[in-house]
Amino acid sequence: MPSSPKVFHTRTTPFRCFFFHSSALALACFLFGLAGFIFGFVALSRQSLASSSSSSSSSSSYSRRGPEFQPLSVSVAWDRGGGGGGGDIAAAEHPDSLGGGSRGRHKAMAFVGIQTGFASAGRRRALRKTWFPSDRQGLLRLEEATGLAFRFVIGKTNDKSKMAALRREVEEYDDFMLLDIEEEYSKLPYKTLAFFKAAYALFDSEFYVKADDDIYLRPDRLSLLLAKERSHTQTYIGCMKKGPVFTDPKLKWYEPLSYLLGNEYFLHAYGPIYAFFRMFSNEDVTIGAWMLAMNVNHENLHALCEPDCTQSSIAVWDIPKCSGLCHPEVKMLQLHQREICSGRSTSAADG
Numbered sequence: 001m002p003s004s005p006k007v008f009h010t011r012t013t014p015f016r017c018f019f020f021h022s023s024a025l026a027l028a029c030f031l032f033g034l035a036g037f038i039f040g041f042v043a044l045s046r047q048s049l050a051s052s053s054s055s056s057s058s059s060s061s062y063s064r065r066g067p068e069f070q071p072l073s074v075s076v077a078w079d080r081g082g083g084g085g086g087g088d089i090a091a092a093e094h095p096d097s098l099g100g101g102s103r104g105r106h107k108a109m110a111f112v113g114i115q116t117g118f119a120s121a122g123r124r125r126a127l128r129k130t131w132f133p134s135d136r137q138g139l140l141r142l143e144e145a146t147g148l149a150f151r152f153v154i155g156k157t158n159d160k161s162k163m164a165a166l167r168r169e170v171e172e173y174d175d176f177m178l179l180d181i182e183e184e185y186s187k188l189p190y191k192t193l194a195f196f197k198a199a200y201a202l203f204d205s206e207f208y209v210k211a212d213d214d215i216y217l218r219p220d221r222l223s224l225l226l227a228k229e230r231s232h233t234q235t236y237i238g239c240m241k242k243g244p245v246f247t248d249p250k251l252k253w254y255e256p257l258s259y260l261l262g263n264e265y266f267l268h269a270y271g272p273i274y275a276f277f278r279m280f281s282n283e284d285v286t287i288g289a290w291m292l293a294m295n296v297n298h299e300n301l302h303a304l305c306e307p308d309c310t311q312s313s314i315a316v317w318d319i320p321k322c323s324g325l326c327h328p329e330v331k332m333l334q335l336h337q338r339e340i341c342s343g344r345s346t347s348a349a350d351g
Helices: 015-064 121-128 136-146 160-173 185-202 219-226 283-292 328-336
Strands: 074-079 088-092 110-115 148-156 176-182 207-212 235-241 268-277 297-300
Touching: 074 185, 110 185, 110 219, 121 160, 121 328, 136 148, 136 219, 148 185, 148 219, 160 176, 176 185, 185 207, 207 219
Parallel strands: 074 176, 110 148, 110 207, 148 176, 235 297
Antiparallel strands: 074 088, 207 268, 235 268
């Protein structure tokens, strides 16, 4: 017997309602996504503009001063890819553009590099309130009056905040030579060599002077000293000393290479300030000869290491208590207030 036909009863599906809700949801998602895209685009654009503005703020500040403006500060790096042995110097006007172009050698009777560090901002402030000019025009006037070109000399650090603070100080005062070497106490001999090499490459001078940032200096008297006629053409000037080599590792001035020096140091100048004459044509030969003290005239001048201001003092520092002025940020200002320290009328030290 044939089975009864199955009867299918159609059920009304709310298709229109479903379509309406789906379309509304899709539209809402589209609008939400579009809003997110626009918000993200605006945020990225602002970040890009802020970054661009930050990276170009220093250079744009220099450019606002006009095309004729020539910064006094210079960053120094070495092109180690050259075939000249010591490498060619590359100089830039700003620490952000290290190695961005060459400069001709600037002529001055002497170049004086004031050795400083990242922890010495207070010392630099004290110096700029005393004998060291606080603006580029003052530096230029001092150079014109004495024949001495002055710059603070500092290395680099991996601390981004310290480098940022240094860039701001360079921008404000424009009185630095920045070396491409780590600024660490243990690397001071390397910094000194890098300084003299850079100084020779950038300045055509008769004398190159290394001074610390914690001494009180009379630039006018230093100028008179360096301008003196000398019978010996190869001269090393400083407050000279010699003494036993420290072989005890517990002592502050322990010398690990004492076996190369013997029992006594050779005659050499105290570290806070000394000068040497440009002896040979090549800076590597000059520095090597200076380091080995080969056949140079040692000019011992105690006016470079006076413990107090006198009528003939050139550099004042607290010898032998400190290797410079004790509490230099305070002592520098105190000395400068005394007429015998800062007075204009001077007489050249006879040595």
